[in-house]
Amino acid sequence: MPANAKIIDTTCMALKESYDTSNLLLAEFVSLIFKTGVQAAEVTPLQFIKMKKLLQSSRLVVRVRSRSEYDFCKGLGASRFITTAGQFKREFGSEEYTDLTVELNIHTLFDYRNGLYAYDDRWAARIGGLCVTGLCDILLADYAALFRELRRTFGQGISLNVSDSNSCSAAACFEWLHAGGVAAAASFTGVSGGAPLEELLLALNLLCGWQYDLTELPKLKRLFERLAKTRVSRFKPVAGSDIFTFESGIHADGIFKNPRNYEPYMPEIVGLQRRLVVGKHSGREAVKAKLSGLKIEPDEKVLTGLISAIRSESIRLKRSLRDEEITALYRQIAGRAGVSGNER
């Protein structure tokens, strides 16, 4: 993998240009994205105007729709641009634009193989770069051969932005960079329709040793939720708040012995901490650990009774149990068994 490979964040494209979005909030979000190690972020002209004084503007790639937008933003200090192939063809005349990337949408492999996309070989000499988007079904085919072919057809420097309509975009972008691709685009949680940025960065970090820093992910996620007016699932890979919550006896037992048994990476890498919940699937060790956290030292006999009571209660409620429910069950069972005073 080339050491100079670039990741371009496209999250801002999905954050609607609502005028109530505070410049500071958006700039804070993008600066946190840069802090992870991502090299550039795509923004709209309006977002560029809002953020150019707050961020290093050379890392902002402005998405323009016409020559006049391009000229206008350039006049304001923008130094990198992107536009679609269609707009480039219609709006940009025949001049050279070394600071402009053209985005070529090739929806599917069928379209690629049948030349159903708007590319002109002569553009290569006139533009700064090419970004291929789409190709949602690339992993269905021999993707390694296709990656080589794409680079031969469109140039070694092309960037890839795989659409997620087949739920394979993170894997496709990872394999692309792994196979020598020099650039890829992604957005936080995949909100812009391509690869989820956090998944791609973590995979590159864990599997290729690229130094992306995801320790501020929870903060990034909170900002994203405010900006996009949405909630990220608690179980979203990498970014979910509950991905390190564990319950089942088998996993709990393994994690107590060594977290590596059932964790792909340390929770701290994504700014989280592991958390134990107790319910239907909990075994002896998990219940003991939970009680110890609640400052209760159970008698062995009581513990056996408690485990089965927790299981029944959890099935009845169709969920795991809260701390106060566990304490109440413990008191009930300990009381019945005539054991008392074990609560520290």
Added chain:
Amino acid sequence: MNDKRRLYIVDTTLRDGEQRAGLAFDREQKVACALMMDEAGIDQIEAGIPAMCEEEREAIREILRRRRSARIATWNRMNEEDIRFSVVLKPDILHIGIPVSDIQIGEKLKKSRDYVRERMKRCITLAQTDSCEVTLGFEDASRADISFLTELAECAKGLGIKRIRYADTVGIATPSKIAVDIEELSKTGLSIECHAHDDLGMAVANSLQAAKSGAEYINTTFFGIGERAGNCNFSKFIGCAGSGFTFGFSAEPGNLRELEAEVLSILRLKKVVGSR
């Protein structure tokens, strides 16, 4: 197009899916959900862990009694007690999870590879009865030494095992890694099943790659529920693989949405199934 290969879905919503922290299904829910999946044409349903509790065993018994065509599997740890609980239920498939990575062998079992091999053999012999097929699950296979996996696979094959499961238990595999491992395991001549987790968001891609590399059985859960970030999402996988493979049911988006809606209401998953 009739040249598409047929894939077999092993749905584990009721076993690994339920292991998502915070979830607990009761007997009625499990039975209703299994019967719905059976009706829908899902090939195999991993119904639960018999050793867990009597309510779990009752649910599995009822599913076995009432299902029409789906094969019903039980999940077991590699120990005699678990297997005894399962054998008496007479499931179609008795599945045994075998920890295979040096991390899990050393840190969880605190044993050696030799111990795992011998124990596996003993468990297979104990589990094999006339009424059920035994399948093996290589747990944490993606972090294991592939030569140890093939060694275990050959050994199991000698004992009459026909299918092994490659489990990316901690969800760190990538398509290129899956391709190498599944192709290697396929050389044993055994049927291969793939069990993927979504920790890096690659569960669908990895399952697709497994199928491309020769796996015939793919594990899924509805809404991708499961430990941590979850498992391979049933409808996302079918939606993705549907253009290259066939299934025992229609891969049309409308059909998949209907199945999801039914599971959502039976298992009351609304709170768990987030937006993004």
